[in-house]
Every structure is written in C-alpha cells, then in structure tokens.
Amino acid sequence: xxxxxxxxxxxxxxxxxxxxxxxxxxxxxxxxxxxxxxxxxxxxxxxxxxxxxxxxxxxxxxxxxxxxxxxxxxxxxxxxxxxxxxxxxxxxxxxxxxxxxxxxxxxxxxxxxxxxxxxxxxxxxxxxxxxxxxxxxxxxxxxxxxxxxxxxxxxxxxxxxxxxxxxxxxxxxxxxxxxxxxxxxxxxx
Numbered sequence: 149x150x151x152x153x154x155x156x157x158x159x160x161x162x163x164x165x166x167x168x169x170x171x172x173x174x175x176x177x178x179x180x181x182x183x184x185x186x187x188x189x190x191x192x193x194x195x196x197x198x199x200x201x202x203x204x205x206x207x208x209x210x211x212x213x214x215x216x217x218x219x220x221x222x223x224x225x226x227x228x229x230x231x232x233x234x235x236x237x238x239x240x241x242x243x244x245x246x247x248x249x250x251x252x253x254x255x256x257x258x259x260x261x262x263x264x265x266x267x268x269x270x271x272x273x274x275x276x277x278x279x280x281x282x283x284x285x286x287x288x289x290x291x292x293x294x295x296x297x298x299x300x301x302x303x304x305x306x307x308x309x310x311x312x313x314x315x316x317x318x319x320x321x322x323x324x325x326x327x328x329x330x331x332x333x334x335x336x337x
Contacts, residue, residue, distance in 0.1 A: 196248030196258035197221040214324040232325035238317035240265035271314030
C-alpha cells in the first residue's frame with residue numbers, strides 16, 4: 149500500500165511539473181500564434197478584395213449561423229467592398245472562409261478558404277485557386293446553384309468531383325454571405 153501511495157504521489161508531481169511547463173510554453177507562444185493568425189487573415193482580406201487601403205471590421209449582429217463576421221474594404225475613404233467570414237459545416241467539420249464583394253458592382257471578388265478538415269485529395273481541393281476562381285465575378289443578386297458538369301448559366305458553380313458535401317458547404321457559405329450582402333449593402337449586379 150505504501151508503494152502505491154508513493155507511485156501516486158510521484159505521478160502527481162510529474163503531471164504537475166509537465167502541466168506547469170506546458171502552461172509556461174503556451175504563455176510564450178500564444179501571442180506569436182495570435183499575430184500569425186492575424187497576418188493570415190489580413191493576407192486573406194487582400195486576396196479576396198485586393199487594392200483596399202484598409203480593412204475595417206463592421207459590427208455584425210445578424211442571426212446566429214454561418215456568418216461569423218463582416219469587414220469593410222475601404223478605398224479612398226469609401227466602402228469599396230464587403231468581406232464576410234463564413235463558417236459552414238463540411239464533410240470534415242467547419243470550413244472557415246472569406247468571401248469578398250465589390251460594393252459598386254455587386255459581384256463576388258474572391259473566395260479564400262482559411263481552414264478546413266476535408267478529405268485530402270477530394271474535399272480538401274476546396275483550397276485550390278481553380279475552385280475559388282469559379283465564384284469570382286458571380287452576381288450577389290441571385291442565389292448560386294451547384295452543378296456537377298460545366299456551367300451553362302451565370303448562377304451556376306461547378307462543384308468538386310466526388311466532393312458534393314464539401315462543394316455544397318462552400319456554396320452554402322457563399323450564398324449566406326451573398327444574401328446578407330444583397331439585403332444590407334444593396335449591391336446587386
């Protein structure tokens with residue numbers, strides 16, 4: 149019995165020391181990780197709406213759901229574009245992405261997947277520029293539809309082959325942003 153108590157005390161001591169060490173390392177690395185995340189987000193803003201002078205977060209008080217935040221792209225002191233952070237549920241979990249809109253033309257300027265856990269080689273292809281490019285230039289005035297073959301209409305987007313759930317999730321996020329943009333910022337192209 150004395151041996152069990154001794155081993156238990158030893159394991160508690162080792163666990164406490166490891167926990168304290170992990171806490172210390174986390175306190176050192178957390179600010180660096182936060183700064184890298186902020187830089188990644190800013191690069192994403194610049195990718196979905198290039199050429200803005202600044203990006204200013206807008207207070208978003210919309211309904212709970214897919215839209216996580218809204219940012220204004222400011223150019224020459226005016227709101228030139230609106231960027232949405234959306235987080236639809238895909239096959240492998242939440243897909244965090246940015247969707248940009250041109251305020252004057254009412255069109256999608258770009259799409260950027262920030263994080264995802266989709267199947268590599270299938271749904272994981274949602275991060276590829278060729279997939280994001282399928283959304284650029286689409287109108288905010290009409291809901292987009294997913295098709296499996298080449299598109300034949302302005303409101304169609306071709307999905308990723310063998311990745312219907314991922315494609316539908318990305319499209320749902322884009323459509324949520326598109327509907328909010330059309331309703332609140334008047335941009336329809």
